[in-house]
Amino acid sequence: MPYDDLRAYLDALDLEQQLLHITEELDTELGLPRAVRAAAELGDHAPGLYLDNLRDHPDAQLTTGLLGSWANHAVALGLPVRTPLRTQVEEFGRRWEAVPPAPTVDRADPPWDEYALFGAEVDLGALLPLFGTAEEDQAPDPADRALVLTALPAGPEPYGRLCRFEARSRNRLTLRLDPADPLARHPLTADLPVVLSLGNDPLLTVAAATTGPTAGGSSPDGRSCFELAAALRQAPCPVTAAPLTGLTVPWGSELLLEGVIEARVPGPCRSPVVRVDRVAHRASPVFDSLRPPADQPTEHLTGPATSVRLLRRLRAVHPEVRAVNAVYGDGRLAVLALAPRHPALVEAVTAHCRALAPELSVITVDDSVDPFDLPQVLRALAAGPARLLDATRRPAAVPA
Numbered sequence: 001m002p003y004d005d006l007r008a009y010l011d012a013l014d015l016e017q018q019l020l021h022i023t024e025e026l027d028t029e030l031g032l033p034r035a036v037r038a039a040a041e042l043g044d045h046a047p048g049l050y051l052d053n054l055r056d057h058p059d060a061q062l063t064t065g066l067l068g069s070w071a072n073h074a075v076a077l078g079l080p081v082r083t084p085l086r087t088q089v090e091e092f093g094r095r096w097e098a099v100p101p102a103p104t105v106d107r108a109d110p111p112w113d114e115y116a117l118f119g120a121e122v123d124l125g126a127l128l129p130l131f132g133t134a135e136e137d138q139a140p141d142p143a144d145r146a147l148v149l150t151a152l153p154a155g156p157e158p159y160g161r162l163c164r165f166e167a168r169s170r171n172r173l174t175l176r177l178d179p180a181d182p183l184a185r186h187p188l189t190a191d192l193p194v195v196l197s198l199g200n201d202p203l204l205t206v207a208a209a210t211t212g213p214t215a216g217g218s219s220p221d222g223r224s225c226f227e228l229a230a231a232l233r234q235a236p237c238p239v240t241a242a243p244l245t246g247l248t249v250p251w252g253s254e255l256l257l258e259g260v261i262e263a264r265v266p267g268p269c270r271s272p273v274v275r276v277d278r279v280a281h282r283a284s285p286v287f288d289s290l291r292p293p294a295d296q297p298t299e300h301l302t303g304p305a306t307s308v309r310l311l312r313r314l315r316a317v318h319p320e321v322r323a324v325n326a327v328y329g330d331g332r333l334a335v336l337a338l339a340p341r342h343p344a345l346v347e348a349v350t351a352h353c354r355a356l357a358p359e360l361s362v363i364t365v366d367d368s369v370d371p372f373d374l375p376q377v378l379r380a381l382a383a384g385p386a387r388l389l390d391a392t393r394r395p396a397a398v399p400a
Contacts, residue, residue, distance in 0.1 A: 002078065002233035003201045005111065005252025006288055009076065010063065013048055016081045018072050020047040027055040028129060036064055036291070044085070045071040057129040064289040067202055067300050076202035077232070086323065086372040093308040095232050103227040105236040107251045113243070117279040124167040127255075127279065128198075129287055145290040147197040147208045147225070148175065149247050150261065152186050158248065159183060160225040162208040162290070162301075165196065171276045175261075177269075183261075184270045191260035193245035194274055199254025199288045204229040204237060209301040244278045254285040303327025310334060313356055318349050325371040334360055335377055339367030 003009040013019040020039065026032045032054065039046050048066035066072055074083040077091060117123075130144055148163040163183075164176035173196075177184035200208075207229035226237045226248075238251035244258040259276040290301075299306075303326060311324040314336070325335040334353065338345055346364050353362050365371060369380045 002203065002235045003076075004238050005201055006063075006066075006199045006254055006286060009066065009202050010048075010050070010286070012075050013066065013072060016071075016075055018045075018047045018069075018075060018081060019050055019066075021050045021052075023053055025053045025055055026051060028057070031055075032062075032064075039065050040068055042069070044069055045081075048072055054129055057126075059284070060129040061284060061286045062129050062289060063286055064291065066288060067205065067290075069300065073300055073304075076206070084372070085327070086325075086370060089304045089307050089325070089327070089372070090323075092232070092304040093311065095234060096228075096305070096308050098231045098234070100227075100230040100234070100236060102236045103224070103230040104239045104248070107238040107240055110240045110249075110251045110253070111282050112253045112256045112280050112285075114283050115281055116243075119171075119277060122171040122276050122279050124170060124173060124257075124276065127281075128167060130167060130289075145209075146257075147200060147204070147250070148183075148194065149197060149249060150183070150192055150194040151247065152182060152192075158224060160208060161211045162205065165274075168273070171259075173257075173274050173276065174271050175274060176271060179270060181270075183272065188261060188263050188269075188272070190263050191275075192263075193247060194259060194261050195242050195245055195247050195249050196257040196274070196276075197250050197253045197255075198257070199286055200250050201229075201233075201237075201252055203232040204250060205288075205290065206301055206305075207232060210305040243280070254287065255279065255281040299327060299330050302331065306331045307334075310353075310356070314349060314352060317352060318345065320345055321349060322367045323371050327372075329361070332359070332361060333363070335363045335365065335371035337365055337367045337369060337371045341366045 003012065010019060022035060026035060032051070035049060039049055046065065046069040048068065049064050051062045054060050054062060067076060070085050070088065071081050074081055074088055077088060079088065079091065145162050145164050147160065149158065149160045151158050159182065165173050166176065167173045204225065208225040210228060211225045226239065229237050239248050240251045241247070242249045242256065242258055249256060257276045258278040259274055261272045261274050264272065306326040307324050310326055311321065314321045314324065320338050320340065321336055322339050323337040326333070336349060338349065341364060349364065350362050353360055363377065365377060365380045369376050371377060
């Protein structure tokens with residue numbers, strides 16, 4: 001059964017011993033970032049962290065790293081916790097291709113509407129235990145990520161994707177957008193209703209991280225975050241209407257921030273300001289931080305989707321491509337398994353990769369080598385049946 005909210009996922013992680021409860025008091029500037037980094041260093045089976053003794057936020061409950069390992073990713077997909085990475089990506093691809101009969105289902109009495117704050121009652125600094133992952137000699141960066149939902153006036157569909165945000169005052173926050181994001185490019189001459197949803201079911205979070213930046217913030221194959229999440233969940237997403245803005249929002253969120261993106265001078269803006277007019281939250285909400293450690297080489301949120309997209313594009317022209325691993329290096333490295341692997345095919349496939357993402361580094365290996373097993377890939381590189389094409393710049397996004 002899919003998880004309808006974050007707490008059901010936490011229970012599943014706890015059952016699989018993939019959730020570590022830290023009871024020691026930690027401060028959010030140094031102690032918490034160090035705990036996050038230490039947990040990430042445990043590798044593919046690192047647990048998520050649950051903390052409820054933060055010095056600066058004594059009443060807060062915070063989780064982090066819930067999707068920071070492949071073991072936790074397997075639990076999110078409803079697979080056995082020790083499911084190999086290749087099997088997970090293949091299952092992700094199978095679900096990606098599915099089209100659920102209905103992407104959403106309306107549900108009443110959302111749990112996030114237990115408590116509400118309005119206007120002057122809103123205090124983001126007291127409510128959100130934001131933290132940075134910087135070391136002592138660096139300035140902390142308190143930006144985190146949330147599901148941002150709105151409706152662009154000229155957009156073909158509702159906008160919904162995972163965006164970085166940073167609280168800047170009691171009732172205002174700043175979004176940090178990609179330059180190609182339609183929300184950054186859209187001129188706002190009037191305030192635009194918006195909702196930030198925090199603490200959602202894991203596959204909705206994955207879907208929101210996968211969408212955009214395309215028109216409407218949809219995924220490159222044209223699906224919204226709810227449509228893609230429904231495909232991954234293999235069931236409709238429970239949703240409801242936000243009380244203040246009327247926007248469609250997740251039913252099972254922990255916190256819901258409603259307000260407006262304030263009008264600005266026409267032109268691109270990567271840091272629009274959101275005025276929060278209403279906050280709704282559960283009793284003792286769980287704040288799920290989606291900040292990865294700064295030097296983490298693996299992208300658990302978008303890596304499987306990047307692998308699936310690249311495999312689809314390549315296999316449409318070259319059916320000899322058996323598997324693609326693009327979960328490392330923030331999508332800047334792809335390991336391709338080919339069968340049969342011969343020089344002409346290698347040249348054709350790598351040329352196709354250059355056309356799709358000119359700055360992508362590519363390793364091709366024989367189909368006998370598992371591209372998701374890095375020790376195997378390294379042995380193949382040392383023995384000779386592999387080829388590495390280096391690049392120096394960040395890759396372009398891989399289209400669907």
